[in-house]
Amino acid sequence: MTAGPASRQPLPEEAFAVALARLPAMGWRRMGALIAGRSGQEAWEVVKAGRVLEVVPPIGPASPSRVLDRASDSWRARACGLDVAASWSRTCALGITVRARGRAGYPEVLDEDPEPPAVVFHLGAVPSPGHRRVAVVGTRHCSYEGREAARSIGYGLAEAGVTVVSGLALGIDGAAHQGALAAGADGEGVGPPFGVVASGLDVPYPARHAGLWRQVAVAGGLLSEYPPGSPATRMRFPARNRLIAAFAEIVVVVESRVAGGSRHTVEAAIARGRTVMAVPGSIRNPAAAGTNRLIAEGCAPVCDVADILVALDLERAGRPEPAPRPDRRAGAAAQPGRRPVSTSGPAGITGEGVGAPSPARRTRPDLSRAEQLVLDAVGGTPASLDTLLLRTGAGPLALTAALERLRAAELVVEDAGWWSLRPR
Amino acid sequence: MLASIPAASLVGVEGRSVLVEVHVSTGLPTFTVVGLPDAACRESRDRVRAAVLSSGLRWPQQRITVNLAPSGVRKGGAALDLAIAIGVLVASDVLAPDLVSDCAFVGELGLDGSIRRVPGILSLTGAIRAGAVVVAASAAPEAGLAGGPVVRPVTSLRHLLSALRGLEGWSDLGPSPAMPAVALPDLADVRGQPTGRWALEVAAAGGHHLLMMGPPGAGKTMLAERLPSLLPALGRDEAIEVLRIQSVAGASPSGHLPRWPPFRAPHHSASAVAVVGGGSSVLRPGEISLAHRGVLFLDELGEFPAVVLDQLRQPLEEGVIRVARAAGSASFPARFLLVAATNPCPCGQDGGPLSCQCPPAARLRYLRRLSGPLLDRFDLRVPVFRPDAAQLLGAPPGEASAVVAARVARARERARARGWPCNAAIRAGELDRWAPLSAAGSRLLGRRLTAGGLSARGLDRIRRVGLTLADLEGDDVPLTEAHLSAALALRSSLAVQQAA
Secondary structure (H helix, E strand, O other): OOOOOOOOOOOOOOHHHHHHHOOOOHHHHHHHHOOOOOHHHHHHHHHHOOHHHOOOOOOOOOOOHHHHHOOHHHHHHHHHHHOHHHHHHHHHHOOOEEOEEEOOOHHHHHHHOOOOEEEEEHHHHHHHHOEEEEEEOOOEEEEEEEEHHHHHHHHHHHOOOOOEEEEOOHHHHHHHHHHHHHHHOOOOOOOEEEEEEOOOOOOOOOOOHHHHHHHHHHOOOEEEEEEOOOOOOOOOHHHHHHHHHHOOOOEEEOOOOOOOOHHHEEEEEEEHHOEEEOOOOOOOHHHHHHHHHHHHHOOOOOHHHHHHHHOOOOOOOOOOOOOOHHHHHHHHHOOOOOOOOOOOOOOOOOOOOOOOOOOOOOOOOOOHHHHHHHHHHOOOEEEEHHHHHHOOOOOOHHHHHEEEHHHHHOEEEEEEEEEEEEOO | OEEEEEEEEEOOOEEEEEEEEEEEEEEEEEEEOOOOOOOHHHHHHHHHHHHHHOOOOOOOOOEEEEEOOOOOOOEEOOEEEOHHHHHHHHHOOOOOOHHHHHHEOOOOOOOOOOOEOOOOOHHHHOOOOEEEEEEEEHHHHHOOOOOEEEEEOOOOOHHHHHHOOOOOOOOOOOOEOOOOOOOOOHHHHHOOOHHHHHHHHHHHHHHEEEEOOOOOOOHHHHHHHHOOOOOOOOHHHHHHHHHHHHHHHOOOOOOOEEOOOOOOOOOOOOHHHHHHHEEOOOOOEEHHHOOOOOEEEEEEHHHHHHHHHOOOHHHHHHEEEEEEEEOOOEEEEOEEEEEEEEEEOOOOOOOOOOOOOOOOOHHHHHHHHOOOOOHHHOOOOEEEEEEEEHHHHOOOOOOHHHHHHHHHHHHHHHHHHHOOHHHHOOHHHHHHHHHHHHHHHHHHHHHHHHOOOOOOOHHHHHHHHHHHHHHHHHOOEEEEEEHHHHHOOEEOOOOOOOOO
């Protein structure tokens, strides 16, 4: 059911779901307990009458009634002042689709989930079980290389027709979607991006990703279990992360710290039997400590997009043989300064595109000896000018000149005084 | 009876000639001081009376009126004590007027009749309009630097009267006031830190303001403290300028001519008035004036209140701070080299951009406090990192200050030959003349401009720093790719970019 204009006709079931979702401290557990076995309108009347505790039977120590007892009074107060019809028409006016559990159009993927939201809000399309879906998540505070890896994985997955699911956060999440959007801009038939967010769909969070938010909603879809106007609060992120895991067939963690929020996503994915994969990083990169630990615990490592596609059984399934395609490189070059990693077949079969030498030593015939020396000294993890002066033994003027030429040749990058190899 | 005694008082760091007029007449015994004295100046009545009586002299039991002319200008401090006492003694016929003709008096009186030095002797003596000036013996060397009136040092009021009457000689003028050789902190103490040392050398050679970003304990303060030892020693005129300000602020108890550029490091809790100067009745120079011709070091730049930092902008441009208050206004010289240090984020990120634990929003907030026009005025912005153990323990000591200072002096000589005090002072319009670009250098800057990492104003600063680097190398213009690459590397962006 698409959201129609509000009228004199009786309000649809979804209108009451929206109103219930607007109550303070309403989460999917409480909402689920409230509407279990009754219609939205009945649940709304129960709340308005303050009879929540009478109606919901207590079962066990962590029963829904225990969850509900503190909320009952504040709900009644709030519900009496809330105009269901007005709230419904406001939601419809924003162009947001509302789906209540048990009604037509509710996302099938969530219907099968052990922790389904009672109501979801979405813009654009929601992927169905028939779509191939991979979540790409990670830390907000990532390294340059992590960001580039997320971007290229997003690009490669979308190019292979896979829906990239992520949370639109700063860092890895945003980069993965930017990669997927870039693939959409470059070609046809790519997988649409899909974002699951922790605030109302009209409240872009973080604010710096407002543009990305719109692009993802237009090119693919955005979903939230919170009604319009809801801010992103601390408690909503773990709940959002469970939905990311619910939507994904495979969860790929690109960079995460030991105690990062990606852990929630990973736990939710494991609880649902989803495959978790992780991108390995340098042992000296604290932003990769969490992902390296995941690999140590048995997650499959992702060294190339092909690894994910193989895990999806996509790599040999009907995709055209990855013959040399110069148009892809040209398309990628249209996006200034960014270069997606090769998504050509499994490494070693064609040898094309994955032929880059190991980052430890790149040799280029056009480099002078001094430039090659400096290039060898710049490692995969960011190095300061101090470190490079010590490693090369060069004078500062010679060193900075060589670095500047290497930067112009797009071999190294600098970020606030830290130099590192440009990932390929 | 009437007496007029020349003296001087301070307005800002300048002396101003004051005439102390004393009138003694019949009437009820009173003692009033008029002519806008401040509290310390009004209290001089009690000091003067006690000092005269302690010196075994008679205090006139008559109506005494003291006027400090010009009466429209506020006078502060105790510097007029001595002139008031002499005026009372002359007006009450204790002292013959011809003994004090063409002689001024500057000093504070103790209750026992001793004469003490007052702040700002150098400026006060310079403002005296008389052939001779009597000052406290300890202030005589400083007074002699003014090169004005004959300095007559005395120790007490009793001594002064005997000397005026020719019964006793004046005290010795004291030794020539040059700063005893004090060893400055030396750059050889700094282990590792090649980038920090390099930036310091460039800052000293070109007069470029320097911002160091790094975690606590990286050695930012240690580096900054060594900057004066790289700068040229003060010339005599510069030293007198510096001493004048220090003396007014009471920051030079010895009154010796400073030899090295001053180094001032106000704490970030300092008020705006303490940093830029001012005050309600007496206008005093602030830290930026005390750092005149030297180094002003602001540690934890982000912790300084925004109002303090904003007030630095005018003096950074003009080399002078004008302070205006209801009581009057004053200009203080403030031509200083600004060195600032800051943590890159609230947690003080240690091992690199990835080990920081601050949420991205907190990092942005922290940097936003620094951002704006002030940050733009730093020609040099370098990260400073903690040296690792091998550098601290094993590495040989770096170059000593004297070696670096010699290179700095040569570079400054080249800048002076162009007619500018230092490269940082070259006006934007004159850069094409003094700092032309080679074709490759021009291409390099063009690339960076289109990449968006450089603003037009940043471009000018890069050229000035590039010119300083050329001066240090002994290279001639046009500026090559190497000079400009190095200048770009010394002006790194502020934060690890967060935007994905």
